[in-house]
Amino acid sequence: MDTTVPSEKVIIIGLNTGQANYEYSMLELAELAQANHMEVIDRLDQSLDRPNAATYFGKGKVEELTQFTTAEQATTIIANDELTPSQLANLTEATKIRVIDRTALILEIFAQRAQSREAKIQVQIAQLQYRLPRLHTAANQSLDQQTGGGAGFANRGSGETQIEMDRRVIQKQIAHLRNELKEIAKSEETKRAKRDRDTIPTAALVGYTNAGKSTIMNQLVERFGVSSEKKVFEKDMLFATLDTSVRQLTLPDQKRFLLSDTVGFVSKLPTHLIEAFKSTLAEAASADLLIQVIDYSDPHHEEMMATTDETLRQIGIENIPMVYVFNKADKTEVSFPTMEGEDRVIVSAKQDSSIDLIVKVIRQHLFKDYQEATLLVPFADGHVVSYLNEHTNILDTDYLPDGTKLRLEIAPEDLHRFQKYLLTE
Ligand SMILES: Nc1nc2c(ncn2[C@@H]2O[C@H](COP(=O)(O)OP(=O)(O)OP(=O)(O)O)[C@@H](O)[C@H]2O)c(=O)[nH]1
Ligand SMILES: [Mg+2]
Incomplete structure (x- = not known):
């Protein structure tokens, strides 16, 4: 059980520009904050056509926010959209408490969850890239603290030199980390995995975070895997998996395939993260079949599917055949396991006959050239x-x-x- 006591009291803020999934994205933002051990105490919304360039919310709303955070003794504000460096700086200045955005929040969660050296490096790169254009805001803030108010002319000059230096240091760090990633890619283990992929058909589990990908992987490994192979981590939390695991499965009629399980998606997954995780996700890119796992019991599962498709496109994964596994049917009224058409199954991952049906649909697609x-x-x-x-x-x-x-x-x-x-x- 997670016993971490939330230390930050958060107000989430969102801009409703009339987008269809607004309500859902705010609910998800609250879940992401909880996943980062924060306590969400309230929310504030504004309907606008587009964000205010300087302050995200409009002027009046920022004042309301400031009063609101003081009254509720909030420690942190989280914006539902990625803030520009100046929006971030201005909101911090106005409210005098910590302001972060959805991107920074997701990066923090990823940083906590990363286990392998590769995942850790990938998250670090994404965090550094996120910081790079925001250095001057951080520098201004520290200058403000030093001078007890707005930065004077003299200080501003030295501050900018400092920023230049910081920028160079960060760029060097990024370059260094990228090299390290290359070394990992060259390792024997990675190369062996690649050789296997060239000779055995490969399927990749993809989909929204918490849909049940790792659970399905483990069920399949238990029945068809090499007995010595380790189970992967499955848990009821956002982003349980941050690495790609590949397992070889052999069906009773000797048909073999490789199955990979990888990081789950969420709406507005930061571009830097997608960029940084490309090598992890490359496993899915080289698959012969994608198995999209969907939490069918979630009322928002259609939005989640749309997000998954969008994210796959962003990673550059297109034109790979896909089958759909509507999971967690035990939490719905729908009967299961059932197959709909050639490429959809409704299942519950922990039920044996559901696993049989998943195998059936994988088989029909992966081995159709046999x-x-x-x-x-x-x-x-x-x-x-x-x-x-x-x-x-x-x-x-x-x-x-x-x-x-x-x-x-x-x-x-x-x-x-x-x-x-x-x-x-
Ligand atoms: N009731 C029910 N729970 C399930 C089912 N499948 C998975 N779960 C639970 O859902 C939670 C998330 O499962 P995971 O397999 O870790 O999900 P994931 O898709 O790998 O998630 P990420 O690694 O975060 O992307 C776990 O607590 C599972 O036990 C199911 O068919 N029914
Ligand atoms: Mg997982």
Whole structure:
């Protein structure tokens, strides 16, 4: 259980420009704050066509916000949109308390959750890039503190030099971290994984955070994985997974595939984060099939699907076939497990027959190029028979005087490889 006591009292603020998912994005912002161990005490909204360039909210509303935060003894304000450096500075100046935006909040959560060296570096890069254009605001704030008020002319000059220095330091750090990421990519383990991907079909679990991707991965690994392989972390929280894990699964008829589980999405996922996590998400980009997992019990699941599609597009993942797993049906009135059309299943991840149905839909898409064929392998090529026994679905075996006759289901690459044994009847 999470026993962290919230230390920040937060007021969330949002600008309603008439966008369809406004209400939902505010609810989600509150959830994100809770995920970051903050206590949301209230919210303030304004309807405007577009944000005020200087202060996000309009002038009158900023005054209201200031009174509001004082009256409620709030410690922090979180804006639903990414604030420009000057909006951030001006709002901080007006309210005199900590102001952050949705982007900074998501970055903080990611920073807490990152476990592997790779995830940690990726988050650090995103955080540094977020800070880079906002250095002068931070510098102004510290100058204000030093001089007990607005910065004088003399100070401003030295402040700017300081900013230049800070900027160079940060750029160096980013370059250094990028190099480190490259080293990780070159490691033996990463290369081995890539080799595997080239020879075995790959499916990737994608979708909104908390939809149940890792749970499905674990259920599949338990039934079809190598017994020694570790389970992945699954938990009822936003962004439980920040790394990509890949597991090899072998179905009872010897069909093998790689399954990857990766970081979940959320609406308005910061661009810097998407950029920074590209290498993690590259796993999905190279997949033969995407399995989009959806929390069907969430009333906002359609918005979540739209966000997932949008995020995939931003990462540059297009034109990969996709199947849809509507999960958590046990929390709805809908009957399950059921299949709708060729590419949709309604399931509950912790139920065995649901897992069977998920496997069925994966199978139909991932192995649709597999063919039935009959091969005659001379006894001298015994190693080929062993390979086929291990890697293909043998339907029938016959021992003839000139070799082993196998009727089997086989991947197109393997069929090509063993073409010389092909029997045409
Ligand atoms: N009731 C119910 N709970 C489920 C189901 N599938 C998963 N859960 C729960 O939902 C929570 C989130 O599951 P995860 O598998 O961690 O979700 P995820 O999609 O990997 O989330 P991120 O890693 O944050 O992207 C966990 O508490 C699971 O036990 C389901 O079919 N029914
Ligand atoms: Mg997960």
